[in-house]
Amino acid sequence: MENLLRLGDDALILGHRLSEWCGHAPTLEVDLALANIGLDLLGQAQFFLGLAGDADALAYRRDAFEFKNCLLVEQPNGDFARTIARQFFFSAWQEILFRHLAAGDDKNIAAIAAKAGKEVTYHARFAAEWLVRLGDGTEESRRRMTDGMDWCWRFVDELFADDNASLRPEWDARVDAVLAEAGLPRPAKVRGITGGRDGKHTEHLGHILADMQFLQRAYPDAVW
Amino acid sequence: MSNALPLWEVFVRTKNGLSHRHVGSVHAAGPRMAVEAARDVYTRRMEGVSLWVVPSDAITASDPGEAESLFEPAADKVYRHPTFYVVPDNIKHI
Numbered sequence: 549m550e551n552l553l554r555l556g557d558d559a560l561i562l563g564h565r566l567s568e569w570c571g572h573a574p575t576l577e578v579d580l581a582l583a584n585i586g587l588d589l590l591g592q593a594q595f596f597l598g599l600a601g602d603a604d605a606l607a608y609r610r611d612a613f614e615f616k617n618c619l620l621v622e623q624p625n626g627d628f629a630r631t632i633a634r635q636f637f638f639s640a641w642q643e644i645l646f647r648h649l650a651a652g653d654d655k656n657i658a659a660i661a662a663k664a665g666k667e668v669t670y671h672a673r674f675a676a677e678w679l680v681r682l683g684d685g686t687e688e689s690r691r692r693m694t695d696g697m698d699w700c701w702r703f704v705d706e707l708f709a710d711d712n713a714s715l716r717p718e719w720d721a722r723v724d725a726v727l728a729e730a731g732l733p734r735p736a737k738v739r740g741i742t743g744g745r746d747g748k749h750t751e752h753l754g755h756i757l758a759d760m761q762f763l764q765r766a767y768p769d770a771v772w
Numbered sequence: 773m774s775n776a777l778p779l780w781e782v783f784v785r786t787k788n789g790l791s792h793r794h795v796g797s798v799h800a801a802g803p804r805m806a807v808e809a810a811r812d813v814y815t816r817r818m819e820g821v822s823l824w825v826v827p828s829d830a831i832t833a834s835d836p837g838e839a840e841s842l843f844e845p846a847a848d849k850v851y852r853h854p855t856f857y858v859v860p861d862n863i864k865h866i
Contacts, residue, residue, distance in 0.1 A: 580816070581809070584812050584816060
């Protein structure tokens with residue numbers, strides 16, 4: 549149950565964050581790409597939360613401390629480069645995680661992970677492509693990409709807490725390869741901030757929920 | 773930003789056996805990014821099984837000013853249409 553909430557909440561919150569780009573992305577192509585990724589994540593959230601219970605109730609009627617998503621996904625979008633940094637760190641991790649889950653014992657989770665794995669492979673590739681493009685682009689794009697990664701870096705350790713520690717070497721190798729291609733140094737080591745998995749969130753989650761849950765809170769059981 | 777990125781023409785094959793058809797264009801920095809942008813913009817609703825992207829400046833187009841000499845001569849050559857045959861009733865798909 550706890551694990552389902554973590555998986556579902558990660559996808560739900562990052563999906564919501566990406567939806568904030570809709571109509572604001574730098575180009576039409578990127579606007580659609582981010583919206584597509586957000587919708588993929590929303591689909592994942594529906595599956596995982598549906599296994600945990602009533603997906604709608606879990607999404608719309610829990611308070612911030614009951615959410616078990618990692619802190620990385622609730623961080624504000626910032627500029628496009630920071631959004632790309634967040635996406636790459638998360639999707640590269642999710643890709644490895646889902647490959648393990650797809651081969652795991654829990655048949656339901658394995659089925660979702662196998663289906664979503666294809667989507668996530670694309671998310672990671674899309675983000676990596678832009679990370680290289682911005683890192684290896686102009687002076688400004690390089691600076692923004694570096695700043696974006698620095699912002700996100702302190703939330704990375706949480707991804708590998710508890711049972712997920714074994715995923716780290718493969719993730720590190722992937723990140724190093726992409727950073728090398730982008731000509732960017734690895735962000736300086738920082739003390740990782742954790743707490744999301746236990747419901748201890750940054751101030752940003754409350755603001756997301758205020759947006760996301762308003763309608764169901766104001767008009768319970770409203771239907772389209 | 774769009775102005776800085778080259779334009780690519782997008783062709784989608786809707787299913788195996790059919791040919792790729794032009795559907796529109798995207799801005800992208802390189803061929804790979806163009807394929808990904810085309811995937812996001814033009815195949816969101818299962819429109820395709822394969823994509824081509826071609827740099828727009830690689831296309832040589834006919835000159836609209838020459839349209840008269842290029843296309844009008846065909847207008848009075850009705851005999852080039854296979855409309856002078858009687859097709860038997862049981863022949864379908866023509």
